[in-house]
Amino acid sequence: MSPPGRPETDRGSSEHSAKQVSAPAVELRGLSYAYPDGTPALSDVDVCIAHGEAVAVVGANGAGKSTLLQHLNGLLLPNQGEVAIDGLPVTRATLPRVRRSVGFVFQDADDQLFMPTVRDDVAFGPSNQGLQAQQVQARVSAALEAVGAAHLAKRAPYRLSGGEKRAVAIAGVLAMEPSILVLDEPSSGLDPAGRRRLIELLRSFSMTRVIATHDLDLVLAVCKRVLVMHEGRVVADGSPIDLFADLALLRRCHLEPPLGGTGGAGPAR
Ligand SMILES: Nc1ncnc2c1ncn2[C@@H]1O[C@H](COP(=O)(O)OP(=O)(O)OP(=O)(O)O)[C@@H](O)[C@H]1O
Ligand SMILES: [Mg+2]
Numbered sequence: 001m002s003p004p005g006r007p008e009t010d011r012g013s014s015e016h017s018a019k020q021v022s023a024p025a026v027e028l029r030g031l032s033y034a035y036p037d038g039t040p041a042l043s044d045v046d047v048c049i050a051h052g053e054a055v056a057v058v059g060a061n062g063a064g065k066s067t068l069l070q071h072l073n074g075l076l077l078p079n080q081g082e083v084a085i086d087g088l089p090v091t092r093a094t095l096p097r098v099r100r101s102v103g104f105v106f107q108d109a110d111d112q113l114f115m116p117t118v119r120d121d122v123a124f125g126p127s128n129q130g131l132q133a134q135q136v137q138a139r140v141s142a143a144l145e146a147v148g149a150a151h152l153a154k155r156a157p158y159r160l161s162g163g164e165k166r167a168v169a170i171a172g173v174l175a176m177e178p179s180i181l182v183l184d185e186p187s188s189g190l191d192p193a194g195r196r197r198l199i200e201l202l203r204s205f206s207m208t209r210v211i212a213t214h215d216l217d218l219v220l221a222v223c224k225r226v227l228v229m230h231e232g233r234v235v236a237d238g239s240p241i242d243l244f245a246d247l248a249l250l251r252r253c254h255l256e257p258p259l260g261g262t263g264g265a266g267p268a269r
Contacts (some may be wrong), residue, residue, distance in 0.1 A: 023087025025051045025208040030081035041067040043232040054209040056219040059229030060254035065212035073102040103178030107185045109165035113157035125176040143171035162189040180208040187215045216258035224268045
């Protein structure tokens with residue numbers, strides 16, 4: 001099995017393809033989760049995400065964003081309720097197929113990078129997809145270029161700065177060309193130019209994107225839909241412009257309205 005953030009590499013059958021066409025990209029039904037130590041983290045979450053949507057997940061520290069995201073590729077399995085990806089219920093048995101579709105960029109890039117060089121790390125996924133060496137190299141170069149990290153190709157991932165590691169971790173997932181991209185706090189720790197590049201990159205994608213973030217300007221620029229989480233529940237689901245103008249909602253959920261509009265990028269297209 002691939003590392004947990006990487007889409008899986010076995011090709012499997014296409015038995016599920018008919019369902020994939022009609023089913024939503026992501027469906028959470030009555031999802032509840034408590035960690036093994038008993039800490040409750042998600043409570044009765046119902047969410048449906050269509051193919052190609054860019055959906056932000058916002059909420060205060062501890063609201064349940066990362067826990068929710070980790071259910072999308074089976075890093076966590078529900079205590080109650082159901083998670084389905086392209087109509088396929090996420091269970092231990094379906095993990096390889098689920099992870100073929102879902103690319104997951106961790107909140108902490110150290111959880112994701114493990115090869116001796118950046119180039120090897122980004123090549124790991126596509127190499128295991130059975131692509132030819134030339135195709136792998138093309139994917140690696142394109143992914144590193146996209147995140148502005150081409151100059152880091154020969155470096156050791158563990159010797160990079162936090163922002164550099166994050167860029168490389170994103171490249172490693174992009175190189176697998178997942179149909180659903182899940183990112184946990186992708187802009188944290190990036191400098192302004194890196195953040196701007198990330199926003200433009202995320203705006204340019206057409207695949208389904210689910211992005212947990214505290215960066216409300218990124219939300220405005222990239223996502224037409226935002227889920228607001230509070231104490232393990234999704235308490236609001238709507239357009240960022242509408243929800244970020246609801247000061248009572250923001251206050252109740254310990255959030256602040258965005259300061260800088262869309263950072264000059266314009267609202268999500
Ligand atoms: N491994 C764990 N074991 C026990 N409880 C956990 C674990 N990870 C998270 N929690 C708890 O689950 C709840 C939700 O945490 P989660 O990490 O999903 O929040 P978050 O919204 O991602 O927060 P942040 O903005 O700080 O990243 C919190 O109460 C947290 O303390
Ligand atoms: Mg988190």
